[in-house]
Amino acid sequence: MPAIKPGLPDDLQRILAKTLAKQPKHRYQTIKELAADLKALNRHLELASTASPAPAPAKTKLVLKRLTLAARAVKIDYEKELNESQYQAVTTVDGPVLIVAGAGTGKTRTLVYRVARLVEIGVPPESVLLLTFTRRAATSMLARAAALADERCQRVSGGTFHSMAHATLRRHSELTGVNRAFTVLDQSDTEDLIDLFRRRMGLTKDRQFPRKRTIGAIFSMAINKLMSIEDVLDQHYPQFAHERHTLEELFHEFDHYKRERYLLTYDDLLVRLRDALQENQGLCHVLSNQYRYIMVDEYQDTNKLQAQIVRLMATTHDNVAVVGDECQSIYSFRGASFRNMLEFPELFPDAKVIKLEENFRSTQPILDVANAIIADARESYAKRLFSRIAEGPQPMLIGARDENEQSRFVVQHIEELRQEGVSLDEIAVLFRASSHSFDLEIELSKHGIPFRKYGGIKLTESAHIKDVLAFLRLVVNPSDTVSWFRVLKLLENIGDATVEQILAYLGIGEREFDTAKAKDNLFKKLKQFPAKAGYRDQLVRLAHLLRTIAQRALPRNQLPDIDRFYRPILKAKYDDYPRRERDLEYLISMAKRYKAGEELLADVALDPVDMALGDAAARGSGFVTLSTVHSAKGLEWDTVFVIWMMDGWFPSSRAFEAVEDLEEERRLLYVATTRAKRQLYYTYPLSAYEGVGRGSFSVVSRFLDPIPATILPRATLATNEHE
Known part of the structure; x- marks a missing residue:
């Protein structure tokens, strides 16, 4: 079917889309329905025709004024303000582009300049779509682009995949088949509804049947990873494989119930949009013509469903630029697939791959360790981070006698850093799991060192x-x-x-x-x-x-x-x-x-x-940060301690059985390492408590052990018994 031309009135685009819809259910069902839309179009055209046309000279003057404004906005010296790779990423505006942005290489800056560039060269802001993983990120980028170029950048459409899907399903309800009065269920609402079905099906009394949260996770994984319930059970929940038929029945009943009552989960927002785009070519062309240039931030965190949506929305053009780092993909438990980065050139065969490798955050000694950690990754784009800050303290791997000595070392070193003039706000302690910081929290409290712990509820x-x-x-x-x-x-x-x-x-x-x-x-x-x-x-x-x-x-x-x-x-x-x-x-x-x-x-x-509004207010007022690595992604500190660097803890013992899980643990450590700007310490206890009457000698994390001492020096704490 030929593409619907951009620039046509919205009413006409809607009529064409419904008339040319591939699925009969999305076409006009009655003459009355078509007549109503034609009447609306006629009103639109009448209003346009009755408007007093401006004299030709004035019109010419207006056009010239616009061109002058655009020319006046061309103040950005891209070659001067960007490095060579960033410049290439910003100025390659047409066609598919994959920007492989290593940690700290200025990906946000690159996206901001790219938005400014598009608007500057005359692309209508409304034709640009910027997809991010938080609305705040999109708002911040567009504000920065507006400050860089001009206020037109604020008119760029920016938001999350879910908010874009939500708006599209409401705005084009007649094309998507979704009642515009739908309600969005959050995770706990979804789990409560699942529990209602468990009770109705008499499954709550069976101790062997998964709980509501687990069922929700199974359903979500099946949707986001494009897997069957059977495959999800086989690969991730083998203990419930015998309940496959019951879970499949529950899934279909649950889905039918939601559709009847206009209820959509987060996953449904994406599924219903993807399905509508696949089934209704008219909608596909409307959106593709509306958004002529699409950009996606943090592409390594997208799932298979989101990758399909991006491909479908670019049907009438291939102007898609995605930015990400497959080495920082750490959310597979949410359905994210780092392979979306690797497979982008398959979705878009003419894709241009641009690598950002100059790091503006960390010293070279820290980057040498990061490069060594990720060098053994099984699947990734070949890249090597480098910094113009060549000198700096070498990272250290430090063994402590036990957990408490590990905590005391961290606290003692924090006190020394504070005496040297390093603000507590510039110090972070990172760990694999939230429970790993309990002993440290007690030790910090004993010494009166204020801290905040990331990961509160919303x-x-x-x-x-x-x-x-x-x-x-x-x-x-x-x-x-x-x-x-x-x-x-x-x-x-x-x-x-x-x-x-x-x-x-x-x-x-x-x-x-x-x-x-x-x-x-x-x-x-x-x-x-x-x-x-x-x-x-x-x-x-x-x-x-x-x-x-x-x-x-x-x-x-x-x-x-x-x-x-x-x-x-x-x-x-x-x-x-x-x-x-x-x-x-x-x-x-x-x-x-x-x-x-x-x-x-x-x-x-x-x-x-x-x-945690208090936490947000407290930033910049003297708190050490304690955080899981997952919560620390995207942040940075002068000095970082990564504790419990021993096999079974980091990487987690739960990752030992599957190569993919172990690879994600490696990427998680890479993320932790690249949070440090100047100083980096890895610590681990030589012996660890594993329960009443049980202890064990620990083994250094398999990710750090192979790194040469010339890159990562080792030390063992010597305790002064007389102190």
């Missing part, structure tokens, strides 16, 4: 916030069974069985409630449920609340009503309610920026706010 993942948002979700989508369960079970004397009775009485799942009148009638009917005396008054109050907030348009007016209803429940439910009340006040304040409940719910689902 504000919108906390139970009390989810309770409040559930009321709002019911008003947006009354078919949201998960929210009905959450809200109704807040009331006294109501359990699962009663909730099921109420939902059956209301007809949830049997009919649609897509108009304001239908919603109002539904909430009126809730008051009429033949409730027992123990909860009748509460049910009436709930029905009144739902009717009230449904009539209010703005979240800033809805949330205070919900808060008044919920506050007594909060005080009865949580001992620490004063702290949680502050969270509710923050949520109400945050809601003021939204014009619709759908917008607020989409943002908190797709880009949750950090719970």
Whole structure:
């Protein structure tokens, strides 16, 4: 099918897409439906034709003014401000480009300059799409590009894969087949819904059947890695292989239930977009023509599904630039595939591969160790990081007598660094698993050294916030069974069985409630449920609340009503309610920026706010950072300690059985190593406690042991018994 031309009115593009749709279900079903769209197009054309045309000279002057503005914006001396590889990556704008950006090589700077370059040479900002893994990253990059070039860069479309999918499914609901009133379920909501099905199928009493969190992980892995349930079980959960048929049945029932009630998980957002793009060539061409230049950050963290979406969205062009480092791919447990980097030239056969190897963060001695660690990786692009900072302290591998001596060494050295003038904010201790820092935390506290530990929960993942948002979700989508369960079970004397009775009485799942009148009638009917005396008054109050907030348009007016209803429940439910009340006040304040409940719910689902607001405020005020390596990715410090560098701990013993898992552990250590700017210490205890009455002599991590002492000197701590 020929591509739909870019620049056509949106109404006309929509008509063409539906008319040319490959699948019959995506085409016009009735003449009335087509007539309505043609009428809208006619109005568009009438408005355009009645607009007073500007005189020719003025029009020419306007065009010249635009060109002058563009020319005035050409102030960037790319060759001067970028190194040779970055310059090549920024100025290669047409066709597929794979930018292999080693740690600390300025990938963000390269993307920022690339956005500026595209806008500078005349590409309409709205035709550029920048996909990142956090909305903050996209916002920051576009702001930097705007400061570099001009404000047009702010009009570039930027966001996460999930937010882009969310917006597309709503905007083009007639082409995707997804009801625009859908609700997005977060991870805990998804697990609760899975648990509901486990109970309905009588599987909760079987101790051998996987728990809800494990089932959710199995389903998610199957979706993101494009695997069957059977293959996921065989490769990752062999202990549940005997439950394959039951899990497959549960998966299909679960999927059918969500579709009937307009419920989408995070994974569903991507699946439904990918499916719509594959099945509806019209949609494929609309999006491909809308986004003529696509850029993807952190491509090594994408999954197979996301790689397919990128390929489909570039159908009418191949202008795709992806940036990443396969050696920093450490999220396979989320479905990420480092092979997306390796296979990009297969998806785009004409791809140009550009390597960024000059590191602007670390000294050369640190990079020598990083290069040695990753040199033995089984699959990666050949590259060698180098730095213009040739001199610096050599990294050290230090053996301590036991865990406590390891902790005391770290604390003592932190105190010495502080005396030398190194800020505590510039010091980090990294480890493979959160439990590895317990002894160190005690030792730091003994010496009065303040620290913060990365990895707190998100504000919108906390139970009390989810309770409040559930009321709002019911008003947006009354078919949201998960929210009905959450809200109704807040009331006294109501359990699962009663909730099921109420939902059956209301007809949830049997009919649609897509108009304001239908919603109002539904909430009126809730008051009429033949409730027992123990909860009748509460049910009436709930029905009144739902009717009230449904009539209010703005979240800033809805949330205070919900808060008044919920506050007594909060005080009865949580001992620490004063702290949680502050969270509710923050949520109400945050809601003021939204014009619709759908917008607020989409943002908190797709880009949750950090719970640890105090931690964010504390940065730069004198805290040592304790962090798992996963949480430290993307950060940097002057001095880094990586503790527990022994086999079984780093790499984890759970990775010993599979080569792929062991390779990811190697990449994880590479990430830890490249966080250090000036000083780097690896430590390990010579003996380790492994349980009551059990201890063992440790073996140095297999990733460090082969590195020559000329690159990584060794030392053993000598304890002064008289101190």
